[in-house]
Amino acid sequence: MLFESLLPNFVGPLVLACLATPTCRGESLASVLKRVDDEDFAARVNGDRAAGPGTTLDIKEIVIGRCWDYQRVIGMKEGKPLSEVDCNGTAWPAFVNAFAYKSPCSTPEDAFSNFIKIMTVSLPVNGTLFWSGTKNLALMYSELSGGTMFSLELTFFGYTVNGLTWCGKHTGGIHGINYDSCPSFGDQSCQSPVSTVFWGSASMSFARQARGSISVLLDGSDPRGAFRNNSFFATMELPNLDTAMVDLVNIIVVHDLDGHIVDTCDNGTILILKDRIIQRGLQWKCKDDPKLAKLIQCTENPDNEKCNLTSGVNTLHGRSWNFIVLTLLASLWMIWTC
Numbered sequence: 144m145l146f147e148s149l150l151p152n153f154v155g156p157l158v159l160a161c162l163a164t165p166t167c168r169g170e171s172l173a174s175v176l177k178r179v180d181d182e183d184f185a186a187r188v189n190g191d192r193a194a195g196p197g198t199t200l201d202i203k204e205i206v207i208g209r210c211w212d213y214q215r216v217i218g219m220k221e222g223k224p225l226s227e228v229d230c231n232g233t234a235w236p237a238f239v240n241a242f243a244y245k246s247p248c249s250t251p252e253d254a255f256s257n258f259i260k261i262m263t264v265s266l267p268v269n270g271t272l273f274w275s276g277t278k279n280l281a282l283m284y285s286e287l288s289g290g291t292m293f294s295l296e297l298t299f300f301g302y303t304v305n306g307l308t309w310c311g312k313h314t315g316g317i318h319g320i321n322y323d324s325c326p327s328f329g330d331q332s333c334q335s336p337v338s339t340v341f342w343g344s345a346s347m348s349f350a351r352q353a354r355g356s357i358s359v360l361l362d363g364s365d366p367r368g369a370f371r372n373n374s375f376f377a378t379m380e381l382p383n384l385d386t387a388m389v390d391l392v393n394i395i396v397v398h399d400l401d402g403h404i405v406d407t408c409d410n411g412t413i414l415i416l417k418d419r420i421i422q423r424g425l426q427w428k429c430k431d432d433p434k435l436a437k438l439i440q441c442t443e444n445p446d447n448e449k450c451n452l453t454s455g456v457n458t459l460h461g462r463s464w465n466f467i468v469l470t471l472l473a474s475l476w477m478i479w480t481c
């Protein structure tokens with residue numbers, strides 16, 4: 144028992160299984176452990192264990208391309224950098240030097256501070272949009288807002304790396320980048336994962352810039368609760384709002400179209416969130432399922448019965464109430480006259 148408890152939890156059973164096989168008996172403990180370690184590494188790379196996918200292929204071209212795209216095409220008036228950033232000579236080196244040739248699990252907290260500083264742009268007052276568990280909806284919300292709502296993914300640094308995976312490798316890899324496998328989010332053995340450090344710093348910096356009223360879009364159908372204590376929103380964004388600059392938090396709670404309701408503005412974890420907001424000296428407003436959210440949900444699920452476009456007329460599975468009432472009256476009349 145003691146022997147097993149000293150080993151990572153996957154090693155014990157493997158060693159015991161190995162000792163039960165004839166080919167394995169006689170092998171020294173050191174070589175068994177080395178082999179188990181190698182096998183575990185291979186399994187992680189093959190995706191059998193908790194390892195996540197490797198660095199996105201062509202990441203350099205994507206980051207540099209998005210960086211120019213932001214500055215030349217998509218960057219909105221308020222979201223443009225004060226002076227031009229050289230994507231190839233400044234932005235990419237600041238990004239890649241934070242993780243290349245380094246272990247992906249021991250990333251210093253300030254690893255990306257230079258990259259984030261270079262890419263910071265000024266954001267509009269009243270325009271910051273946070274989210275938790277509602278990524279796609281939040282991105283569509285900010286895109287449809289015509290430049291008045293900014294989620295992190297629409298800022299310069301967020302846009303440039305959103306949706307990408309990256310991590311380094313101490314030795315080997317290609318230019319110190321691991322394209323085979325990066326730590327997955329749930330890997331408890333990874334102390335300080337590179338992507339968690341990046342998104343933590345990015346979220347903190349984004350929250351510190353917020354001014355005026357801010358909005359947060361939460362998933363009221365999430366069985367874990369709409370406001371979760373360990374989310375980036377709860378740990379990195381809400382506590383880093385500058386209370387001298389922010390006055391109001393607009394809470395938007397969205398439920399899935401199938402009607403699963405876990406939390407609403409008036410109950411569940413939203414009450415905890417309201418408390419936290421008040422403790423920070425801020426005001427709150429809360430709305431369940433605003434029309435814009437439903438419209439966005441319906442564009443993704445147009446066949447859902449709640450998205451029936453004939454909603455001006457009361458319908459039951461596509462038939463109008465008038466038709467149903469007339470049919471009932473006709474049937475009653477026939478029964479009565481027979």
Ligand code: NFD
Binds near residue numbers: 273276278338340380
């Ligand atoms: P979520 P949240 N490490 O839906 N944000 O409140 C890493 F690296 O639960 C934006 O936590 O909401 N990523 C992005 C993780 C990412 C981990 C993070 C983990 N341990 C934070 N666990 C982004 N654009 O990708 C989960 N994730 C990923 C900022 C997972 O892919 C935004 O400004 C999930 O899609 C937003 O206001 C995503 O993190 C707030 O933090 C969010 O997890 C959303 O983070």
